[in-house]
Amino acid sequence: MSTISPLRDFVADFTRLYDRGLSPAAIQANGANLLRRLVRHDDWLPEPFTRPNPARYSQYLLHCDPLERFSVVSFVWGAGQETPLHDHRVWGLIGMLRGRESETQFARDPDGTFHAIETTFLEPGQVASLTPGVNDYHLVANALPDRTSISIHVYGDNIGGVSRATYDVATGTEKTFISGYSSDEVPNLWDRSRRAEAA
Numbered sequence: 001m002s003t004i005s006p007l008r009d010f011v012a013d014f015t016r017l018y019d020r021g022l023s024p025a026a027i028q029a030n031g032a033n034l035l036r037r038l039v040r041h042d043d044w045l046p047e048p049f050t051r052p053n054p055a056r057y058s059q060y061l062l063h064c065d066p067l068e069r070f071s072v073v074s075f076v077w078g079a080g081q082e083t084p085l086h087d088h089r090v091w092g093l094i095g096m097l098r099g100r101e102s103e104t105q106f107a108r109d110p111d112g113t114f115h116a117i118e119t120t121f122l123e124p125g126q127v128a129s130l131t132p133g134v135n136d137y138h139l140v141a142n143a144l145p146d147r148t149s150i151s152i153h154v155y156g157d158n159i160g161g162v163s164r165a166t167y168d169v170a171t172g173t174e175k176t177f178i179s180g181y182s183s184d185e186v187p188n189l190w191d192r193s194r195r196a197e198a199a
Contacts (some may be wrong), residue, residue, distance in 0.1 A: 002078030006044040008189040010034055011063045011072065014154070018033065018069055024156060028091045028129060030071075030155060031049075036127045039095035039152055044116065045074060046187045049099075050149045052078035058182040061160060068158040073181070077101070077149045084166040085114060090095025091156040092130035096122040103128065106137040112172030123153065137167070 013034050038044075043131045049060040058076040065071065066076045077099070085106055094101075101122040106114040114137065121143055122128055130136055142149040153159070160181045 010038045059173040061181040077142035093154040095152045102143040
């Protein structure tokens with residue numbers, strides 16, 4: 001039987017990084033270790049936050065820090081789905097939970113257009129980092145043509161409320177957006193009634 005306790009523990013441990021007064025870079029580095037531990041096992045994500053949408057990838061909010069210092073999201077990719085080229089404007093972590101994901105990094109040329117640098121693949125249990133000004137322009141896709149893939153993302157803000165942009169690779173044209181989330185619900189991390197009943 002699956003249990004949400006690994007996600008609850010992850011949220012508590014991530015919050016403690018802020019309580020220690022760490023810099024954003026240190027929070028991201030330490031947080032990567034916490035995320036790696038979380039995605040090591042695929043037995044805790046509630047089923048409603050694993051459902052693909054046939055029209056586009058889904059971004060389900062799992063937790064947002066009450067002070068909006070960080071957010072945790074499950075990205076659910078239907079077969080062949082991908083993002084446009086986009087940025088984040090806050091630091092991010094991507095942990096692969098299920099399936100396989102490709103990430104193509106881009107660099108911006110002096111004329112405002114973009115060119116691809118490299119494509120890498122993320123396998124279950126692996127974690128990648130994004131940092132504004134370092135590697136913040138990318139295109140992400142489900143690398144599996146016939147199956148759903150799921151990754152867990154952590155951002156240094158409430159990512160569903162951050163003004164960001166997509167870009168046309170050939171022209172560099174920027175289109176701003178605020179992503180929001182794919183559902184109005186979040187998982188209940190704090191219901192301990194089952195633990196009480198078991199006792």
